[in-house]
Amino acid sequence: MRRLWIITVIAKAFHVLPSVAARDLDEDPEQLSLACLPLMNYANRKDVFDQAIKRGSDDKTLDAYVDDEIMSKVKRNTMDLHKERYQHRLDHPKGGVEGCRLCASRG
Numbered sequence: 001m002r003r004l005w006i007i008t009v010i011a012k013a014f015h016v017l018p019s020v021a022a023r024d025l026d027e028d029p030e031q032l033s034l035a036c037l038p039l040m041n042y043a044n045r046k047d048v049f050d051q052a053i054k055r056g057s058d059d060k061t062l063d064a065y066v067d068d069e070i071m072s073k074v075k076r077n078t079m080d081l082h083k084e085r086y087q088h089r090l091d092h093p094k095g096g097v098e099g100c101r102l103c104a105s106r107g
């Protein structure tokens with residue numbers, strides 16, 4: 001039963017027939033399709049989040065995700081990133097600091 005469930009989820013996620021998902025699971029010792037599922041879920045939530053933010057503060061899309069663990073992770077990571085960038089602007093206001101990965105990525 002567990003195998004069937006996994007095959008169903010992989011087939012749905014990658015838009016392939018269950019027979020293809022089953023063969024992939026059997027032939028790939030790393031089971032990459034299974035390993036990628038959490039990342040695909042994260043990418044999906046990140047996309048929903050970004051679209052909602054783009055639509056502005058009146059958008060109610062994110063209300064449906066209040067108890068969603070993955071969406072909470074997306075929000076936390078986004079907030080951490082903003083904090084990191086804000087702190088970086090304070091620390092290196094002129095940029096161009098040798099050896100700083102954030103100065104280097106600013107372009």
Ligand SMILES: [Zn+2]
Binds near residue numbers: 101
């Ligand atoms: Zn810097």
